[in-house]
Amino acid sequence: MSLSDPDLLVIGAGPAGLALAAASCELGLRTTLVAPRPTAPWEANYGSWEADLTGISAPVHQRWSRARVCGEGWSKSLDRAYVQLDRRQLQQGLLERALAAGLVLENGTAASASHGPDGSELLLSDARSLRGRVLVDCGGHRATLVQPGQPVASAFQLAWGHRIRVKLHPWSPQEMVLMDWTRGPDEAPGPPTFLYVMPFDEQHLFVEETVLAARLPPDPGFLQARLQARLERLGLEAGAVEEVERCVIPMDTPRPPPQRVLALGGAAGMVHPATGYSVATSLRLAPLLARAIASGLEHGGPDEAARLGWETLWPGPRVDAATVLRFGLEAILSLDADGTDRFFRAFFEPPPEAWAPMLSSESTARQLAQVMGRMFLSADMPLRLALSRAGMSAEGLLAFRAMLCAHSPAQDREYG
Numbered sequence: 107m108s109l110s111d112p113d114l115l116v117i118g119a120g121p122a123g124l125a126l127a128a129a130s131c132e133l134g135l136r137t138t139l140v141a142p143r144p145t146a147p148w149e150a151n152y153g154s155w156e157a158d159l160t161g162i163s164a165p166v167h168q169r170w171s172r173a174r175v176c177g178e179g180w181s182k183s184l185d186r187a188y189v190q191l192d193r194r195q196l197q198q199g200l201l202e203r204a205l206a207a208g209l210v211l212e213n214g215t216a217a218s219a220s221h222g223p224d225g226s227e228l229l230l231s232d233a234r235s236l237r238g239r240v241l242v243d244c245g246g247h248r249a250t251l252v253q254p255g256q257p258v259a260s261a262f263q264l265a266w267g268h269r270i271r272v273k274l275h276p277w278s279p280q281e282m283v284l285m286d287w288t289r290g291p292d293e294a295p296g297p298p299t300f301l302y303v304m305p306f307d308e309q310h311l312f313v314e315e316t317v318l319a320a321r322l323p324p325d326p327g328f329l330q331a332r333l334q335a336r337l338e339r340l341g342l343e344a345g346a347v348e349e350v351e352r353c354v355i356p357m358d359t360p361r362p363p364p365q366r367v368l369a370l371g372g373a374a375g376m377v378h379p380a381t382g383y384s385v386a387t388s389l390r391l392a393p394l395l396a397r398a399i400a401s402g403l404e405h406g407g408p409d410e411a412a413r414l415g416w417e418t419l420w421p422g423p424r425v426d427a428a429t430v431l432r433f434g435l436e437a438i439l440s441l442d443a444d445g446t447d448r449f450f451r452a453f454f455e456p457p458p459e460a461w462a463p464m465l466s467s468e469s470t471a472r473q474l475a476q477v478m479g480r481m482f483l484s485a486d487m488p489l490r491l492a493l494s495r496a497g498m499s500a501e502g503l504l505a506f507r508a509m510l511c512a513h514s515p516a517q518d519r520e521y522g
């Protein structure tokens with residue numbers, strides 16, 4: 107390593123990569139970020155519960171004070187605010203902060219890396235190489251450098267969404283639709299799907315048909331057809347499609363084992379197994395990871411930075427909580443369309459305090475166990491049987507162990 111080599115090489119310019127680049131540059135770490143097109147505009151419509159953004163600086167494009175969930179013969183308005191992030195402002199803001207604090211941008215695709223005691227050498231696909239003391243893979247779900255955890259993901263969330271302009275629609279601009287599980291009379295066979303709606307105003311909407319989780323990702327064309335049929339059922343005259351979103355998110359990517367390459371975001375197994383979300387978690391953890399890297403480099407070197415980094419990303423209570431959430435995913439995967447509908451009816455029945463921990467990435471295994479216990483007791487008999495069967499799976503047994511042996515309440519408090 108030479109004195110001019112950066113402290114940190116960040117791979118990827120999504121929410122995780124840019125959040126980490128901004129935080130590390132502002133801490134004084136010399137940082138280089140490499141991505142095929144580091145300033146290409148982000149395309150996904152990022153949504154989040156407003157509460158999950160507490161303490162995080164994240165620009166909001168639109169806020170809905172309530173969220174609706176409904177299914178066959180039931181409908182409920184949840185008293186919980188939901189937001190769509192302003193992806194342009196978020197991206198621009200992070201880039202500007204990072205560049206103002208000295209970030210160096212490189213166009214390139216990371217291919218492989220080798221490591222020595224003083225730092226790492228990153229080989230790009232065009233045969234150039236870059237050197238840095240610490241490497242952080244923020245390459246998303248298709249990350250190439252970080253060695254993945256085992257077994258690899260086998261459950262996927264899929265969605266097909268349109269931003270559309272219509273003459274008239276039935277939704278209130280104050281309330282978004284988180285999940286509409288109602289089905290059409292002649293629905294084609296396939297996994298259960300729900301409609302997600304962000305009504306921006308009287309004419310502009312984002313509508314998305316989603317498979318919450320499935321083992322074998324169905325053909326996305328199936329989702330497009332279901333969305334079309336649903337909009338027709340709702341009497342929505344197809345207006346202009348202003349944007350199309352296709353989404354495939356691995357839901358059960360395990361946490362990578364601690365190793366010399368660090369990771370953040372999708373690359374670090376940080377997708378929430380029940381929602382598919384990870385942006386709020388990346389924004390929350392980026393400054394903590396930057397501080398851990400700075401401290402490791404100051405007190406030991408690259409190995410110590412990697413050790414502290416993994417400890418920060420995946421402390422024991424977070425590992426326990428992820429194990430319990432993974433079981434929740436397994437339970438959902440075991441349900442058919444009727445079971446899924448009844449599951450969410452029972453899940454959203456009590457006030458938000460009772461179910462919100464299940465949808466947050468900051469909950470502890472104990473909090474999740476309480477939600478699950480309450481859910482089980484309020485479920486009808488067929489649903490209890492289905493949940494009991496899921497409880498007998500390997501994931502169920504691991505989850506029970508995590509709940510029983512969860513880190514102490516004192517640690518829980520620190521973590522929460």
Ligand SMILES: Cc1cc2nc3c(=O)[nH]c(=O)nc-3n(C[C@H](O)[C@H](O)[C@H](O)COP(=O)(O)OP(=O)(O)OC[C@H]3O[C@@H](n4cnc5c(N)ncnc54)[C@H](O)[C@@H]3O)c2cc1C
Nearest residue numbers: 118119120121122152153216245246353371372383384385
């Ligand atoms: C359509 C869609 C909608 C989603 N909606 C939500 C949502 O509403 N809320 C939420 O929280 N989450 C959502 N997610 C899930 C998840 O939060 C996003 O996937 C998020 O973008 C992950 O951020 P990331 O920075 O980890 O990875 P990404 O955003 O995928 O960014 C990866 C970056 O790494 C670069 N890269 C990849 N490979 C290499 C390489 N070899 N070398 C160099 N650079 C590389 C890419 O070009 C890109 O810049 C959604 C995902 C999708 C696909």
